[in-house]
Amino acid sequence: MAEQTTVTGNVPANAQADNSYENDSSYGDELSSYSSSLTSSVFDYRHENGRRYHKYRDGSYLLPNDESENDRLDMFHELCLQLLDHQLYLAPIQNPQRVIDLGTGTGIWAIDFADEHPDAEVIGCDLSPIQPTLVPPNLKFFVDDIESEWAEENNPFDFIHARYLTGSIRDFERLIEQCYRSVKPGGWVEFQDWDVYPNSPDGSVDGTWFRQYYDEVSGAFEEAGYDVRPGIKLEQWFKDAGFVNIHVEKFIVPHGVWPKDKHLKKLGAWNQAQGEASGFESVALAILTRYKKWTKEEVLVLAAKARADGRKSEIHPMFDFYVVYGQRPEN
Template sequence: MGVRSCPSLPGPSKDLTDRYFLPYLLPNDETENDRLDVLHEMCLQVLHRKLYLGPIKSPQRVINLATGTGIWAIDFSDKHPQAEVIGCDLSLIQPTLVPPNVNFLVDDIESEWTYERDTFDFIHARFLAVSIRDFSKLIKQCYLFVKPGGWVEFQDWDGHPVSEDGSLNGTALQRYYDEVFDAFETAGCEVRPGIKLEEWFRGAGFVNIHVENFLVSYGVWPKNKHLKKVGAWCQSQAEANGYEGFALAALTRYRNWTRKEVMLLASVARADGRRHDIHSLFNL
C-alpha cells in the first residue's frame, strides 16, 4: 500500500475485441464466482471486518481492479455513498442490481489506461496472483492515475504455503503447489506477488509505503481462535472447486498432464488439507 507524492469518469481503455490476450488459466463460471465470494469473507476475517487498510477519509473516485463478482466494490460503495466507484474486470459477471454509485466495466487492466491522469483518490486490488503478467507495469500505471496524496492498496499472496514445524514437507499438498505453480510460471504468471509488492511500489515512485503481513492458516488446526476461523474460510474456498479449478488449465496446457492425473492430484491434496497434523500457512 502506498501514497502518491504530492473531469468525468472515463470508459474502458480499448475495444477488447481487438486485443490479444494471453490465456487466463483460472475458471470463469458460477462455481468460481461462489469461491471468490467465500474468499472475500475470508479476507474480511483476516482484516477483522475491514475492507481496506489505507487511511482514506472521503474518497470521491475509486477504482477496484479485477473486481471479479464485484462484492468488494459493492460493499465499499455502501460504506462510501459519496464516492463514485468503478469495478473493472475482463468478464461482466457482476450483479445488475447495485448501489447507484457503483459502475462495472469490462476492461483489461494490463492494457494502456485511458482514464484521466490523477483521477482516483483510491485504487484497490486484491488477489491478482497468477492473473497478472507484469505487476511492475500495472503499479506504475496506478501511480499515474491516482491523485497526488491518494492511496493505492494491493493485497496479495506469497502463493507458496509453508509450515513452521516442517509438517508440510513431502506431502501431496506440497507437491500440488510445487507442480501447479511451476506450470503457472512456465505460462509467464506471477505466483508470489505479495513478497515483491514493496519493491514494485518503490520502483513506481510511491512514498509513505506500508507493508503488513498476515498469516492465513489452511484448515482448523490452529489453537488460536482467530487463525482457526480464518483457516476454516481458507479451506472452504479451496474446496469449492479450488483445487481442480486452479490446477486444470495450467497442468494440462503447460505440463501435458491428463485431466485424470490432475483430478487425482487435486483429490490427494484436498485430503492432506483436511489433516490436522499438517500445519499449512500462507503469507498474505
C-alpha cells in the same frame, strides 16, 4: 514529502496445532448473475474440461468464471474480512470521490465499498462480466484488461484497490506504475496479495501431496510468465514506482482448522472452504492442461490428493498474505 516505509507484522506465536477439531462449517451461495449493454462477444465464453472461462482476451486469465468459481471468490472475500477485522482496506483514505477495483471478480468488494462510500463514484473492472445486476447506484462495472494501456491520467482516481491478482498478472511492475500515473497526487493505492508457497511451523507440509500440488501448479504458472508470489515483492514495486508513505502488513493464513488459536482456526476454516469449493481444481486445470499437457484426469487426481492432505490434522499448512499501500506524493 519524505518517504516513510512502515512495515508491521502479526505473525502469531501461538500457531500451534489443535488435534481435537471438527470441520463442519457450512457456507452459503453468493452473487452469480450479470446483465449490461456489452457486446455479445464478451459473453461468448470458452468451455473446457467441464469449466467455463472468459473469452474476451482469451487465455489472459487461467481460472474459470463459472458459478462454482464465483462462489469460491465470495468465500475468499469473507476470509479477507475476517483477516482484516471486517475492514475492506487499510489505506488511510478520506472522502474518496473516484475509486477503482482492479480485477473485481464477482464485484463483491466494490459493492461493499460503494455501500460504505455512497458519495464516491466506484468502478469495478474485470475480464469477465460476472457481476450482479442489482448494485449501489454509485457503482459501475466494466469489462477490460487491466494490463492494457490505461487512459486515466486526465481523470485520475482517489483510491485504486487490487486484491488476489496472483497468477493473473504478467507484469506487476508495469501495472503498479500505471496505478501511480492514474491516481491523484495525495491519493492512495492498495494491493492485497499472496505468497502462494505453503509453509508450516513444524515442517509437516514437506513431502506431502499438498506441497507437491503447489510445486506443480505454481511452477507451471511461473513458466508461463505469471507471478505467483507478488506479496513479498509489492513493497519494492511501490518504491520503484515512486510511492511514499508505504505501509506493509503481513498476515498468516492457515489452511484447515488445526490451530489452537480461535482466530487462526476461523481463518483456516475459511481458507480451507474456499480451497475445497473447487479451488484446487479451478486453479490447476487450465494451467496444467494447456501448458504442461496434463490430462483432465491427472489434474483431478492431484487436486484430490492435495485436498485430502489439507484435511489431515497432522499437516499444518500456512500461507503469507500481504497488504501493501502507498501514496502518490502531493507535489
